[in-house]
Amino acid sequence: MHLGANLIQWLGVGIVALMGLQAVALFVSTAPRLASQRRQQRIAEEILEEQLRTARARRVIREGTSQSWNGWRKFRVERKVLECSDVVSIYLTPHDRKRLPAFEPGQFLTFQLRIPGIAQPVVRCYSLSDAPAEDCYRISVKRVPAAKADLKPGVVSNYFHDQLQEGDIVDVKAPAGAFYLDLANRTPIVLIAGGIGITPVLSMVNALARDGPIPRETWFFLGARSGEENFAREHLRKLAARHENLKVHFCYSAPSAQEKQGVDFDHACRVSTELFKKLLPSNNYEYYLCGPPAFMESLTSGLREWGVPDSCVHFEAFGPASVPAKPAAAGAPAPGAGQPAEAATSHRVTFARSGKELRWGGGVGNLLELAEKNGVNLPSGCRSGNCGTCLTAVRSGKVEYNKPPSCQPEAGSCLTCIGVPAGELVLDA
Ligand SMILES: Cc1cc2nc3c(=O)[nH]c(=O)nc-3n(C[C@H](O)[C@H](O)[C@H](O)COP(=O)(O)OP(=O)(O)OC[C@H]3O[C@@H](n4cnc5c(N)ncnc54)[C@H](O)[C@@H]3O)c2cc1C
Incomplete structure (x- = not known):
C-alpha cells in the first residue's frame, strides 16, 4: 500500500518534470522564431510609418499648393510674443477664416504694409519660423537699428515691434521661395543659421520633429554673439534631447561672462567649415544655410573648398544676394541666370x-x-x-x-x- 502510494507520487513528479522539459524544449525551439517574427513585425511597422510620413508630407505639399492664393490676402495678427530683447514672433490667422494652406519649411511670406507717415505701401519678406500648422502662420522679426547715425532705423521691423497690435490686419502674399526642405527625402542634412537667419531652418527642424522621431541624420549649427541672441535655445536643447538623430551645436563668438561652455553653449567661435571638419564624419550632407552676408560668404566658399558640390548647398539671403556666384570656367558659354555679366563691361x-x-x-x-x-x-x-x-x-x-x-x-x-x-x-x- 505504502509502496504503491510512493510509486504514484514518483510517477506524478516524473510526469510534471516531463511536461516542464517539454515546455522548455518548446520555448527553446520557438523563441528564435518568435523573436524573428517580432523583428519582422517591427520592420513592417517602421516601413508603414515611413510610408505614412512620406504620404503625409506629400499631402501637405499638395494641399499647400492647391489651397494657395494669388495676390494679397488679409491676415489677422492673432498674437505677438517677445522672444528676446530684439526678436518678436507674430502669429497670423486668415481674416476670411477659410483654410490655411500648408507651406514647405523654409519658405517665406511677403507683406505689404501701410505705415503711418509713409506715402507708399512698404513690401518686405519674412520667413515662416515654425512647422506648417493647420491654424496659423508664425514669423519672427528682428529689430533692425539704423545703419548709420544719419539714417533711420529699419522701417518695417520697428513697425512690427512697436506699432503693430494684436487684432490688426495685414496684407500677405502666399508662402513662396525655393529654399525649403523636402520632407519626403531621407538624405542626411546640416542646418546652419547665423543670427536671425535661424527662422527658415527652425521651421525645417520643427517640421522634421513634428510627426515623431526625426527620421534622418540632422545637424543644427547656430552662430550668435551670445545666448542673448539665441531665442530658440531651450526649444532646440529639448528637441535634441528627445531626438536621437538630431545634434545641436551653439557657437557663440562673444559669450557673456555668466555663460559656460559645455552648458550654455558648445563652441566659443564662429560657425565655420573647420568646425564641420572636426565634428561631421564626412562632407557628404545636404547643407541649408541662412545668415548675414559675411557668414554666408565664408561658409559657402568654405564648403566649396571642402569639396561639397554646389548642388548640395542651399541658401537664403535676407537682403541683397550675398553669395558670390561660382566663377565661370574659361571658355564657358555666355552668362545666364546665376552668372552675372563681367563687372568691367559698361x-x-x-x-x-x-x-x-x-x-x-x-x-x-x-x-x-x-x-x-x-x-x-x-x-x-x-x-x-x-x-x-x-x-x-x-x-x-x-x-x-x-x-x-x-x-x-x-x-x-x-x-x-x-x-x-x-x-x-x-x-x-
Ligand atoms: C526671403 C527673406 C526672408 C526674410 N526673413 C526674415 C526673418 O525671418 N526675420 C527677419 O527679421 N528678417 C527677415 N528678412 C529681412 C526683412 O525682409 C527686412 O529686410 C528686415 O526686417 C529689414 O527691414 P526694415 O524695413 O526694418 O529695414 P529697412 O528700412 O529696409 O532698413 C534696413 C537698414 O538699412 C538702413 N538704410 C536705410 N536707408 C538707407 C540708405 N539710403 N543707405 C544705406 N542704408 C540705409 C537702415 O538704417 C537699416 O539699418 C527676410 C528677407 C528676405 C528677403
Whole structure:
C-alpha cells in the first residue's frame, strides 16, 4: 500500500518534470522564431510609418499648393510674443477664416504694409519660423537699428515691434521661395543659421520633429554673439534631447561672462567649415544655410573648398544676394541666370518713362541701385529677387541675374533688384 502510494507520487513528479522539459524544449525551439517574427513585425511597422510620413508630407505639399492664393490676402495678427530683447514672433490667422494652406519649411511670406507717415505701401519678406500648422502662420522679426547715425532705423521691423497690435490686419502674399526642405527625402542634412537667419531652418527642424522621431541624420549649427541672441535655445536643447538623430551645436563668438561652455553653449567661435571638419564624419550632407552676408560668404566658399558640390548647398539671403556666384570656367558659354555679366563691361540703360539715359558699369550694382542713385523712382521690396515688387517691363534688350530669381519674372519683364543689363537696355520705367 505504502509502496504503491510512493510509486504514484514518483510517477506524478516524473510526469510534471516531463511536461516542464517539454515546455522548455518548446520555448527553446520557438523563441528564435518568435523573436524573428517580432523583428519582422517591427520592420513592417517602421516601413508603414515611413510610408505614412512620406504620404503625409506629400499631402501637405499638395494641399499647400492647391489651397494657395494669388495676390494679397488679409491676415489677422492673432498674437505677438517677445522672444528676446530684439526678436518678436507674430502669429497670423486668415481674416476670411477659410483654410490655411500648408507651406514647405523654409519658405517665406511677403507683406505689404501701410505705415503711418509713409506715402507708399512698404513690401518686405519674412520667413515662416515654425512647422506648417493647420491654424496659423508664425514669423519672427528682428529689430533692425539704423545703419548709420544719419539714417533711420529699419522701417518695417520697428513697425512690427512697436506699432503693430494684436487684432490688426495685414496684407500677405502666399508662402513662396525655393529654399525649403523636402520632407519626403531621407538624405542626411546640416542646418546652419547665423543670427536671425535661424527662422527658415527652425521651421525645417520643427517640421522634421513634428510627426515623431526625426527620421534622418540632422545637424543644427547656430552662430550668435551670445545666448542673448539665441531665442530658440531651450526649444532646440529639448528637441535634441528627445531626438536621437538630431545634434545641436551653439557657437557663440562673444559669450557673456555668466555663460559656460559645455552648458550654455558648445563652441566659443564662429560657425565655420573647420568646425564641420572636426565634428561631421564626412562632407557628404545636404547643407541649408541662412545668415548675414559675411557668414554666408565664408561658409559657402568654405564648403566649396571642402569639396561639397554646389548642388548640395542651399541658401537664403535676407537682403541683397550675398553669395558670390561660382566663377565661370574659361571658355564657358555666355552668362545666364546665376552668372552675372563681367563687372568691367559698361552698357547704356534707358529709363524710358523717366526720360533718363544712364551708363551701367563696374561697381554700380543692379538696375535698382542704378535707378536709385540717379533719382529714378522704382518700386522695390525684398531687394533679393524674392517678392516680385520691382518687376519692370523691358522695352528692348536683355537682363541677367546675379542669382536665380525665386520669383520668376513674366516674359518681357525683369526684376531690377537682382538684374544687370546684358547689353543696351530700355526699361519701361
Ligand atoms: C526671403 C527673406 C526672408 C526674410 N526673413 C526674415 C526673418 O525671418 N526675420 C527677419 O527679421 N528678417 C527677415 N528678412 C529681412 C526683412 O525682409 C527686412 O529686410 C528686415 O526686417 C529689414 O527691414 P526694415 O524695413 O526694418 O529695414 P529697412 O528700412 O529696409 O532698413 C534696413 C537698414 O538699412 C538702413 N538704410 C536705410 N536707408 C538707407 C540708405 N539710403 N543707405 C544705406 N542704408 C540705409 C537702415 O538704417 C537699416 O539699418 C527676410 C528677407 C528676405 C528677403
